[in-house]
Amino acid sequence: MSLSRRPTIRDVARAAGVSTVTVSRVSNEPELVVAATRERVQSAMRALGYVPNLAARTMRTNATHTIGFLVPDLTIYPNAAVAQAAARRLGEAGYALLLASSDQQPEREIEALSILRTRQVDGVILYACDQDHPSLRAAVRDLDVPSVLLDRDMPSRADRIYSDHRSAMHEAVRRLVDLGHRRMILLQYDMRIRPSLERRAAFLEVIEEAGIVATEGQAIRLPLDLMTLSEIGAALLDGDPAPTAVIVEGSRLLLATIQAARLRGLAIPAQLSVIAIDAADVATAATPEISCILRDFESIGTAAADTMLARLKDRDSRPSATHLPSRFVEQPSLAPPPPS
Amino acid sequence: MSLSRRPTIRDVARAAGVSTVTVSRVSNEPELVVAATRERVQSAMRALGYVPNLAARTMRTNATHTIGFLVPDLTIYPNAAVAQAAARRLGEAGYALLLASSDQQPEREIEALSILRTRQVDGVILYACDQDHPSLRAAVRDLDVPSVLLDRDMPSRADRIYSDHRSAMHEAVRRLVDLGHRRMILLQYDMRIRPSLERRAAFLEVIEEAGIVATEGQAIRLPLDLMTLSEIGAALLDGDPAPTAVIVEGSRLLLATIQAARLRGLAIPAQLSVIAIDAADVATAATPEISCILRDFESIGTAAADTMLARLKDRDSRPSATHLPSRFVEQPSLAPPPPS
DNA sequence: ATGCAGAATGTTCACGTTTTCATTGTAGAT
DNA sequence: ATCTACAATGAAAACGTGAACATTCTGCAT
Numbered sequence: 039m040s041l042s043r044r045p046t047i048r049d050v051a052r053a054a055g056v057s058t059v060t061v062s063r064v065s066n067e068p069e070l071v072v073a074a075t076r077e078r079v080q081s082a083m084r085a086l087g088y089v090p091n092l093a094a095r096t097m098r099t100n101a102t103h104t105i106g107f108l109v110p111d112l113t114i115y116p117n118a119a120v121a122q123a124a125a126r127r128l129g130e131a132g133y134a135l136l137l138a139s140s141d142q143q144p145e146r147e148i149e150a151l152s153i154l155r156t157r158q159v160d161g162v163i164l165y166a167c168d169q170d171h172p173s174l175r176a177a178v179r180d181l182d183v184p185s186v187l188l189d190r191d192m193p194s195r196a197d198r199i200y201s202d203h204r205s206a207m208h209e210a211v212r213r214l215v216d217l218g219h220r221r222m223i224l225l226q227y228d229m230r231i232r233p234s235l236e237r238r239a240a241f242l243e244v245i246e247e248a249g250i251v252a253t254e255g256q257a258i259r260l261p262l263d264l265m266t267l268s269e270i271g272a273a274l275l276d277g278d279p280a281p282t283a284v285i286v287e288g289s290r291l292l293l294a295t296i297q298a299a300r301l302r303g304l305a306i307p308a309q310l311s312v313i314a315i316d317a318a319d320v321a322t323a324a325t326p327e328i329s330c331i332l333r334d335f336e337s338i339g340t341a342a343a344d345t346m347l348a349r350l351k352d353r354d355s356r357p358s359a360t361h362l363p364s365r366f367v368e369q370p371s372l373a374p375p376p377p378s
Numbered sequence: 379m380s381l382s383r384r385p386t387i388r389d390v391a392r393a394a395g396v397s398t399v400t401v402s403r404v405s406n407e408p409e410l411v412v413a414a415t416r417e418r419v420q421s422a423m424r425a426l427g428y429v430p431n432l433a434a435r436t437m438r439t440n441a442t443h444t445i446g447f448l449v450p451d452l453t454i455y456p457n458a459a460v461a462q463a464a465a466r467r468l469g470e471a472g473y474a475l476l477l478a479s480s481d482q483q484p485e486r487e488i489e490a491l492s493i494l495r496t497r498q499v500d501g502v503i504l505y506a507c508d509q510d511h512p513s514l515r516a517a518v519r520d521l522d523v524p525s526v527l528l529d530r531d532m533p534s535r536a537d538r539i540y541s542d543h544r545s546a547m548h549e550a551v552r553r554l555v556d557l558g559h560r561r562m563i564l565l566q567y568d569m570r571i572r573p574s575l576e577r578r579a580a581f582l583e584v585i586e587e588a589g590i591v592a593t594e595g596q597a598i599r600l601p602l603d604l605m606t607l608s609e610i611g612a613a614l615l616d617g618d619p620a621p622t623a624v625i626v627e628g629s630r631l632l633l634a635t636i637q638a639a640r641l642r643g644l645a646i647p648a649q650l651s652v653i654a655i656d657a658a659d660v661a662t663a664a665t666p667e668i669s670c671i672l673r674d675f676e677s678i679g680t681a682a683a684d685t686m687l688a689r690l691k692d693r694d695s696r697p698s699a700t701h702l703p704s705r706f707v708e709q710p711s712l713a714p715p716p717p718s
Numbered sequence: 719a720t721g722c723a724g725a726a727t728g729t730t731c732a733c734g735t736t737t738t739c740a741t742t743g744t745a746g747a748t
Numbered sequence: 749a750t751c752t753a754c755a756a757t758g759a760a761a762a763c764g765t766g767a768a769c770a771t772t773c774t775g776c777a778t
Contacts, residue, residue, distance in 0.1 A: 046734055057758045062736060072756065089496050093442070094734035096433035097763050107477070112462040115453060122452040122479050129478075134497060137447070137477040138469075139462050156429050157474060293663030300665045320660070323633030325640045386764055397728045402766055412726065434764035437733050 045086040054082035065090055096158070105346060106154035107135050110142045110167035115289060116316055116335050117165060120188070123339025124163060124346075131347050133160070144171040151177050159183060161346050166190045168230040184349040186342050191232050197345045198359045199338060203233050206331045206364035207240035207285075210313050213366070214283045215248045218374045219311065222283040223273060225291055234287065237315065241285065271298040274310070282375035283311040292317040296324055307373035313366075326370040333364050385426040394422035405430055436498070445686060446494035447475050450482045450507035455629060456656055456675050457505060460528070463679025464503060464686075471687050473500070484511040491517050499523060501686050506530045508570040524689040526682050531572050537685045538699045539678060543573050546671045546704035547580035547625075550653050553706070554623045555588045558714045559651065562623040563613060565631055574627065577655065581625065610638040614650070622715035623651040632657040636664055647713035653706075666710040673704050 051058045056079060063070050064079040071079070082088075096102050105128055109117040125135040136159055140147035147167055154162055161184040168174055169190045178185075178192050185196040214222055224241045226234045274281065274295070286292045292314045296306070304310040306326060313329045314321045321328035341360050348358070391398045396419060403410050404419040411419070422428075436442050445468055449457040465475040476499055480487035487507055494502055501524040508514055509530045518525075518532050525536040554562055564581045566574045585592045610631070614621065626632045632654045636646070644650040646666060653669045654661045661668035681700050688698075 047736095048734080058735080059737090059758060060756085063757090066736080070756080075756080091437070091734050092497055093433050093436035094763090095736080097431070097437055097734080097765090098736045100763090102433070104476075112452070112458045112465075113455060118452045118458045121477070125452075125477055125479055126481070129493070134493065135477045136444075137461070137465055137475045139465055141466070153469070153474065157432055290659060290663075293660060297663045297665050319630060320633060323630075323637045325637050387766095388764080398764090399729085399766080400727060403727090406766080410726080415726080431764050434733090435766080437735090437764080438766045440733090 044091075045088045046091070047088075049086055050079065050082050050088045053086060054079045100158065102158050102160055103133050104136050104157070104159045105133050106138060106157070106159040106162040106164075108138045108140060108147065108150055108154070108162060108164035108166075110140050110147075110165055112137070112139055115319070116333070119335035120165075120339040120342065123336045124343040125339075127340050127343035128346070131343075133347075140167045142167045144168045144174040148174055148177045151181065155183070160350060161185060163342050163346060164188060166192060166231070169232060170230055184346065184353065186345050186349070188338070188342060189232050191235075195357055197349055197357050199342050199345065200359060200361045201233065201333055201338065202361055202363050203236040203331075204240040204243075206366040207237050207315075208244055209366045210285065210329070210331055211241055211244035212248075213368065213372065214311060214313070215244065215250075217311070217372060219283045220250055220375070221279055221281045222285065223281045224285045224287075225270065225273060225295065226287045227291055228287075237285075237287070270294050271302055274298055274304065275302060279378055282309070283313070283372075285313045285315065286317070287315045289314075289317040289320045292320045292324075292328065296320075296328075307371050309376050311373055311375075312371045321369070324371075328371040329369045330367050331364050332367060333362070338362055384431075385428045386431065387428075389426055390419065390422050390428045393426060394419045440498065442498050442500055443473050444476050444497070444499045445473050446478060446497070446499040446502040446504075448478045448480060448487065448490055448494070448502060448504035448506075450480050450487075450505055452477070452479055455659070456673070459675035460505075460679040460682065463676045464683040465679075467680050467683035468686070471683075473687075480507045482507045484508045484514040488514055488517045491521065495523070500690060501525060503682050503686060504528060506532060506571070509572060510570055524686065524693065526685050526689075528678070528682060529572050531575075535697055537689055537697050539682050539685065540699060540701045541573065541673055541678065542701055542703050543576040543671075544580040544583075546706040547577050547655075548584055549706045550625065550669070550671055551581055551584035552588075553708065553712065554651060554653070555584065555590075557623075557651070557712060559623045560590055560715070561619055561621045562625065563621045564625045564627075565610065565613060565635065566627045567631055568627075577625075577627070607634055607638050607641065610634050611642055614638055614644065615642060619718060622649070623653070623712075625653045625655065626657070627655045629654075629657040629660045632660045632664075632668065636660075636668075647711050649716050651713055651715075652711045661709070664711075668711040669709045670707050671704050672707060673702070678702055 047058045047061045050061045054061065056075060060071060060075060061079055064076050068076055107121050107124060109121060112118050112121065128135060136154065136157065138150040138154060140150055144167060151162070162181060163186045165188045166174060166178060169192050175192055179194050181194065181196065187194055187196040187198045189199060189201055211222065224238060226238065228234050274284065284295060286295045295312065299306055299310050306312050313331065315331040316333060318330060318332055321330040341362060345358060345360060387398045387401045390401045394401065396415060400411060400415060401419055404416050408416055447461050447464060449461060452458050452461065468475060476494065476497065478490040478494060480490055484507060491502070502521060503526040505528045506514060506518060509532050515532055519534050521534065521536065527534055527536040527538045529539060529541055551562065564578060566578065568574050582592055614624065624635060626635045635652065639646055639650050646652050653671065655671040656673060658670060658672055661670040681702060685698060685700060
């Protein structure tokens, strides 16, 4: 009694002695079908191994039950962690994740957005790679599917998930100031996106608040790909007097910093205090353990998914903005500056 | 003259004064349409902003131009790197990547495979999370879409991409033996998959070949989630005499190992030689730089994509197997064992 | 001139589902 | 008994495309 081809709604209808409409309703609005009929249909579905054809469904409803997820680089831990958490939550709701990577190139990101549009994804969740790039800004602004913007300041009607980078950074820098540090530097690998800008701003705010004169080379950007130890070494030793504390963005930069410090013979924390951002793995494994500004990427991904799901249910409500915390966790990597 | 709804093949046909079939042919088999007509159709497409409706196309052809990519954990660097490389190559060929994560659980992986099937992906590329799990083995064996098995020994008609884990491991262990090491341990975080088994086997082969008696605790598995420093510390110091060399799998274990060594006051390489596997980032940033067994994840992902594309073109050819190399790169983390 | 092969294009229908609208059945109000 | 309202179900059409088959046209051999 089994079919060679995949069973369709018609096969189920025939087997259950009802019309296709009723079968469709059992799938989509079961409460409209009286219990006896419903059960008959459901057992026919099971018997035949019926699974609705998604393409046909999409053609009628224009819904693909697919969400596009766009990242600059999947090998950066936070991106992968957020994507995975979002995929899990969306999967529970029957949505799948279509992955696209821009490789940090705005043009490729624009192209990816257009591909996602072509594929009629029901929504897009994205980490834009450059929030200042004009055409990319335009492409994001003109997105006509429900979208969730992850931690970017860009004009858009999209829902947003923000991390609070400032409070934890304030706390961290104040702690350094309280310990007596006067010469601190911030090492970052990207300046095109909100997290870096926020951190930088918060960093400079506390500097100023403490009455320290902020100098040119105090917040430094190091391109990740050119991230050489010598550059970091230079940054560490640059200036007179040399910095007594460093705040570092990301695991890769943190590793390089620890290495550079060791090469220059700078002991942590005796001669150099170190604080890491978004680098829990390396920070925890380092000796001494490195103080860290942390976020919960799992909950960022989950929040993005939930926001998307809510938006898909109610398309007309005002764009939402969710703010998630960072926290500063102190470890033995901090000490007063060495006597000069 | 523009439409409110998305233009269809019919709109293009009307604008170009041809039938829908001709428009369809311009999209799919342009050589069948005479140049003049073809250009007329193409300019009508451009004028209307026509993009083929993928769902309708899928319903006719049963092809989704979507490939499922299944990983145990996206936050593990090699997985993310391979996925990203595959996505890039597949994207160039007009395919998109549907991401699924099993979270290291065979049951969830089976479920994910079934979801991918429901979504009618044209193919599946997968890192199975456990090559010995009976139901998962059955699910993989019974996959009825073109699939590429990444570095697993499982029965299947799928194409395969293998890494050669043995040669580089042989080389690495022989180097240790040549340096005079007699007591070496291998730290791994997974034993359910081919790479770990191969490495373990290769490790023990050289041990035996060197006439060293392999003991119980010589190849040790440490669950990643329970990966505590104390466990690693115990492993390092266990046995009498204590091991003089460690080979470590993955960035996270390497970090923990370096930390454990430092805590126990074991200098690298004077008292402990260290070799890392698949942990280029940490190995490079460590001091001293750690010797490493490396793979090119980019080319693994690209090979997987190419294999899939070839399979989609020719469904009947024999399953292929691609073997990609690993290489051993020595760094200052190796030295003769300390005099006992 | 006629026939014919093959190139170019068209007509019709099917893919599997949901939507719209119509029909039947049932129970309660009159 | 009749009417009404509503619940339950069904018939037919539509979504946008591509495949099978049909038709027209062109040029060339007879």
